Amino acid sequence: xxxxxxxxxxxxxxxxxxxxxxxxxxxxxxxxxxxxxxxxxxxxxxxxxxxxxxxxxxxxxxxxxxxxxxxxxxxxxxxxxxxxxxxxxxxxxxxxxxxxxxxxxxxxxxxxxxxxxxxxxxxxxxxxxxxxxxxxxxxxxxxxxxxxxxxxxxxxxxxxxxxxxxxxxxxxxxxxxxxxxxxxxxxxxxxxxxxxxxxxxxxxxxxxxxxxxxxxxxxxxxxxxxxxxxxxxxxxx
Numbered sequence: 001x002x003x004x005x006x007x008x009x010x011x012x013x014x015x016x017x018x019x020x021x022x023x024x025x026x027x028x029x030x031x032x033x034x035x036x037x038x039x040x041x042x043x044x045x046x047x048x049x050x051x052x053x054x055x056x057x058x059x060x061x062x063x064x065x066x067x068x069x070x071x072x073x074x075x076x077x078x079x080x081x082x083x084x085x086x087x088x089x090x091x092x093x094x095x096x097x098x099x100x101x102x103x104x105x106x107x108x109x110x111x112x113x114x115x116x117x118x119x120x121x122x123x124x125x126x127x128x129x130x131x132x133x134x135x136x137x138x139x140x141x142x143x144x145x146x147x148x149x150x151x152x153x154x155x156x157x158x159x160x161x162x163x164x165x166x167x168x169x170x171x172x173x174x175x176x177x178x179x180x181x182x183x184x185x186x187x188x189x190x191x192x193x194x195x196x197x198x199x200x201x202x203x204x205x206x207x208x209x210x211x212x213x214x215x216x217x218x219x220x221x222x223x224x225x226x227x228x229x230x231x232x233x234x235x236x237x
Contacts (some may be wrong), residue, residue, distance in 0.1 A: 029200070034211030039218035039231060048206040048222035048230055049093060052129060055208065059122045071119040072098065072201075074135075076105075077112035088120075089146055095202040096104040096131060097138060099146055103195045116201050118185045131203045138198035147192045155190040156180045158172035179183035 045051045059067035068088040075081050077186040084106065090097035094117060100106060104229040110116065147155065160177040167173050184190050203224070218236035222230045 010011060026189065032126075032211075033213055034217070035213060036037050036126045036210055036236075038212065039208065039210040039220060041220065041234065044208065044220055044232070046230065046232070048203070049091070051208060051222075052206065053091070053123075055127060055129060056120075059120075059125060059127075062125055062165040064122050064124050065108045067120075070096070070098075071121065072106060073117040073119075074106050074109040075113050076109045082106070082109065082176060090142075090200075095133065095136075095200040096232070097142075097198050097200045098142070099143065099196070101158065101195055102137075103160065104163040106164075107199075114237055116199075122160070128209045130205075130207040130209065131201060132205040133203040134199050135201050137201045140197070143197045144192050146198065147196070148189075152190060156184065158196050159190070159193055212237075 031215045041050065045054070055068060066087070069085055070088055071083050072086045073081055073083040082105065086098040086100065086106075089099055091207075106132060113135065114204060116133060116135040118129075120129040159178075160180040160220055161173070162176075164174045167176075203222075205221060205223050207219060208220045212218055215237060219235040220237055221235050224230055
């Protein structure tokens with residue numbers, strides 16, 4: 001019998017990772033080490049509105065982009081949550097105010113269930129503020145006063161857009177804006193639309209979050225009592 005020549009082993013090709021796996025690994029590796037210093041109970045005011053104003057001032061001074069931008073979360077009548085970014089446009093001793101189209105999805109959800117949550121994500125400072133409470137409409141006079149401060153093009157946009165409704169394409173939306181522009185071309189001031197107004201989120205809870213090394217973040221939670229005062233509790237991260 002003729003001797004059999006040994007067969008050279010064939011090397012298996014290197015496994016090729018899928019783009020999805022590479023992306024997942026990249027996301028898993030994204031991490032920032034927070035080192036802002038500890039946040040202690042004695043460092044914050046007893047009034048959460050005072051505490052928020054101080055942190056907002058810090059964000060403005062630090063040059064955070066749109067420090068008044070906040071994520072608004074609502075719940076529809078079907079129990080499904082939704083979120084979007086809106087702008088804080090007023091703050092008083094009762095709550096946080098934003099303005100919007102009152103026929104929009106967010107407005108419909110607040111009409112069905114007035115519960116709302118806000119989140120101010122000041123990532124550049126390793127801070128965030130979370131507010132939970134109830135949304136209530138602001139009066140027409142307050143909406144009118146804020147409306148008067150808006151740029152004319154933003155006022156026209158409020159008239160042009162049927163917010164949250166489908167639209168055929170960008171050109172169709174622009175045509176609506178041109179129609180609104182023509183409608184008020186001779187008007188010295190663009191009037192407040194009947195479908196536009198504001199909401200005040202009255203908090204029952206406000207949390208200050210500050211990132212810390214090792215993910216041992218500081219979380220200080222203000223809770224409103226039945227008597228209307230506030231209690232401060234530290235939460236585990």
